[in-house]
Amino acid sequence: MELDLKPLALTGVESKRPVIIAGPCSAETEEQVMTSATQLAGKGIKIFRAGIWKPRTKPGGFEGVGVDGLPWLKRVKEETGMLVSTEVATAKHVYECLKAGIDILWVGARTTANPFAVQEIADALKGVDIPVLVKNPVNPDLELWIGALERINGAGLKRLGAIHRGFSSYDKKIYRNLPQWHIPIELRRRIPNLPIFCDPSHIGGKRELIAPLCQQAMDLGFDGILVESHCNPDAAWSDASQQVTPDVLSYILNLLVIRKDAQSTENLNELRNQIDECDNNIIEILSKRMRICREIGTFKKEHDMTILQTVRYNEILDKRGAQGALCGMDSDFIKHVFEAIHEESVRQQMEIINK
Incomplete structure (x- = not known):
């Protein structure tokens, strides 16, 4: 509405x-x-x-x-x-x-x-x-x-x-x-x-x-x-x-510093173009990661394994959070990102196992 x-x-x-x-x-x-x-x-x-x-x-x-x-x-x-x-x-x-x-x-x-x-x-x-x-x-x-x-x-x-x-x-x-x-x-x-x-x-x-x-x-x-x-x-x-x-x-x-709502300078447009390029690269990398996850899903199905491997999942969250902190990002933010990625990975593996 x-x-x-x-x-x-x-x-x-x-x-x-x-x-x-x-x-x-x-x-x-x-x-x-x-x-x-x-x-x-x-x-x-x-x-x-x-x-x-x-x-x-x-x-x-x-x-x-x-x-x-x-x-x-x-x-x-x-x-x-x-x-x-x-x-x-x-x-x-x-x-x-x-x-x-x-x-x-x-x-x-x-x-x-x-x-x-x-x-x-x-x-x-x-x-x-x-x-x-x-x-x-x-x-x-x-x-x-x-x-x-x-x-x-x-x-x-x-x-x-x-x-x-x-x-x-x-x-x-x-x-x-x-x-x-x-x-x-x-x-x-x-x-x-x-x-x-x-x-x-x-x-x-x-x-x-x-x-x-x-x-x-x-x-x-x-x-x-x-x-x-x-x-x-x-x-x-x-x-x-x-x-x-x-x-x-x-x-x-x-x-209070009240900044302008928007600016459309050439420099800002160039930076936005760089952001778009980064986003495209992120999507391509995620696509590759999901393809690997689907292959893992096939392996788990063939070997009668559960989808969720808790130890591995915790290891990923901890390591990626620490890596993010070293790169100047908030570790909780990185964990949230990888929680979302993991959720989509599980969804795709569920589709494979339940076929």
Whole structure:
């Protein structure tokens, strides 16, 4: 399904990169909301964000003030001139936000993962022209992400955008949520005219990671940033460690290097030609490797051997990972490449054995 989109066209907001949406993780009190908004507006931020309803992983934590906080956002809009935005997860949330005059809605990662919930939101938005941003699902599933966008677009909404907030992983490393940049990159390839925002707060989980993540997003051509900024981050009622003050946010944004989306110089074209030649060579080598794998499959069939030889497979992964590291590449990247190659080798050998 091809999305029928039109520009976000946000009133009073320049369309140039990056579009910044900033504010606290949660709307906690009217004073906290107004103080944060006033400070951000003073830094030139045009769009304010705050969570009114906060779905938490486990019960017992602060889950938002609910509809009582919507008048606070309305006051932000009236007194600062900023556009205001918040997350919706149910049809009731949508109705309450529309009544309160909220300018931009976003769908959270947990909701995106549930097609029933997304469809409920889409049905509630029929006949409304409002920008809606859709976060990636918690799991790295591009089709699920696109499916959520398609459902909302199918309800007649054309001012859509995506928010990349990273993907949950049992094995936590540097980031709270793994970036897996290749997934939003593929989303951009599939839907070129879809604006993509980066949520560095949820990817990083630590305020010191926000600056480098913002720069990475800009280097990848993202259109905007959705970032958490609180007037007193250390006292925040939710996700304190990933929020920054408006002053710090302003410092981060002022240091961003915004590069041109594309250049078509002769030198770049020549380098791209070299890449094409390398890719052709890789495909030829892979074709030769698969031919050898098929011969191995025939041998295994004739000698009644199992396809999977675990010791050999582990040996390949370890050796190739080490070789890649010596050549200046990440060993995990090389392992992923050879895992994919091995998967195709097994598939081809299965065809031979089952003939």
